[in-house]
Amino acid sequence: MIPDVPPDVIRLDEVSRVFPTEPPVLALSKICLRVGQGDYVAIVGPSGSGKSTLLNTLGLLDRPTSGSYLLDGIETTTLRDGARTRLRGRKIGFIYQSFHLLAHRTVAENVMLAEVYGRSARAGREKAGLGRPRLGRTDRGSTWNGPAGRGKTGHGPVDAPAGVTVNGYGRRGRRARAEEALEKVGMTHRLDFLPDRLSGGERQRMAIARALMGGPSLLLCDEPTGNLDSKNTGAVLDLFDGLRDQGLTLLVITHEDAVSSRAGRRVRISDGVLTEE
Numbered sequence: 001m002i003p004d005v006p007p008d009v010i011r012l013d014e015v016s017r018v019f020p021t022e023p024p025v026l027a028l029s030k031i032c033l034r035v036g037q038g039d040y041v042a043i044v045g046p047s048g049s050g051k052s053t054l055l056n057t058l059g060l061l062d063r064p065t066s067g068s069y070l071l072d073g074i075e076t077t078t079l080r081d082g083a084r085t086r087l088r089g090r091k092i093g094f095i096y097q098s099f100h101l102l103a104h105r106t107v108a109e110n111v112m113l114a115e116v117y118g119r120s121a122r123a124g125r126e127k128a129g130l131g132r133p134r135l136g137r138t139d140r141g142s143t144w145n146g147p148a149g150r151g152k153t154g155h156g157p158v159d160a161p162a163g164v165t166v167n168g169y170g171r172r173g174r175r176a177r178a179e180e181a182l183e184k185v186g187m188t189h190r191l192d193f194l195p196d197r198l199s200g201g202e203r204q205r206m207a208i209a210r211a212l213m214g215g216p217s218l219l220l221c222d223e224p225t226g227n228l229d230s231k232n233t234g235a236v237l238d239l240f241d242g243l244r245d246q247g248l249t250l251l252v253i254t255h256e257d258a259v260s261s262r263a264g265r266r267v268r269i270s271d272g273v274l275t276e277e
Contacts, residue, residue: 007073009218009249010035010058015067017053017272027053028064029272035251037217040244042263043253043274050272051253052222058251059220060088072217093211093219097226099203101195107206108191111178112171114213181209185239201232208239219243221252225259237262 010033017028027050035041045051056062057069060076069076071091076084101110182188185205195203204224211219221240225233237259244250244264252263260266266277 006037007070008034008036009039009072010251011068011070012058013068013070015057015064015069017050017057017062018065027272028057030067031272031274033267033274035249037249038244038247040240040250040262040264041252042260042266043251043269044255044260044266044277045269046255049269051269053272054269054274055220055222055253058218059092059094060084089214091217093214093216095204095208095211095219095221095224097223099195099207099227101203101206103195106192106194107182107187107198108175108178110195110206111181111210111213112174114210115174115177177213178209181212182206184212184243185209199232200228201235204228204232204236205239208236212243216248218249218251221250221254223254224252225254225256230258233258 012031012033015028015031016026019025019027031054043051043054053062057064060071064077067077071087074087076087079087102113105113179188179191182191185208187202187205187209190198190202190206195206198206204227208224225236228236233256240250240252241262250263252259254260268275268277
């Protein structure tokens with residue numbers, strides 16, 4: 001019997017993105033890309049080449065104008081916004097050049113918040129100053145119905161994913177998962193520190209732990225070492241190697257040869273056209 005072959009984590013077929021300006025801008029042109037589980041791919045290209053548009057498309061933050069995008073075998077282009085948000089929260093972790101940490105939250109709390117908002121269409125409200133999520137005790141047995149919603153008992157916010165009871169998703173469970181994610185990046189000795197007490201390398205490792213919090217199958221990294229010195233860059237790349245060895249799929253956008261050379265595969269985008277190197 002032939003064993004089942006898992007679907008590609010990423011499969012783009014003839015994906016194009018046209019921005020309806022005057023004149024229209026073709027940002028992505030009939031891109032085809034397949035990325036399997038455990039692949040480590042670097043995407044390189046000059047400024048304005050379409051890297052950010054491609055990242056936003058892969059991260060379900062933007063929709064292609066035409067073409068097909070399968071994420072873990074799921075056709076994403078036909079999904080409604082809410083379904084795309086939930087899929088993004090389950091499948092994708094994001095790492096950026098800027099760390100996007102909350103100064104008034106500890107290391108552990110910053111990582112825990114990824115789970116509070118990871119499946120929410122309102123992700124990023126606190127960062128934007130539009131609300132401060134609570135990390136308090138949840139209602140046992142209630143069902144989550146929104147990022148700031150209340151369970152059927154009406155006694156307070158509950159934080160489990162939609163359709164899942166909150167047992168195991170309260171503060172204690174989130175704290176345990178945050179500590180596990182921070183252990184993977186060697187940051188358990190900084191659990192209760194505020195971000196301003198961390199080095200640049202520690203802040204990026206903390207951001208990586210936050211991206212791992214939801215148990216994603218795909219990490220999308222946008223210039224993840226752009227704010228780091230060579231020593232901390234090497235440490236982050238060593239960490240990426242370890243995550244790849246554990247079966248996580250990584251896609252890294254970078255302009256640094258030292259970063260792209262560590263990937264198992266390198267593709268180039270220029271004027272919206274993707275080519276293998």
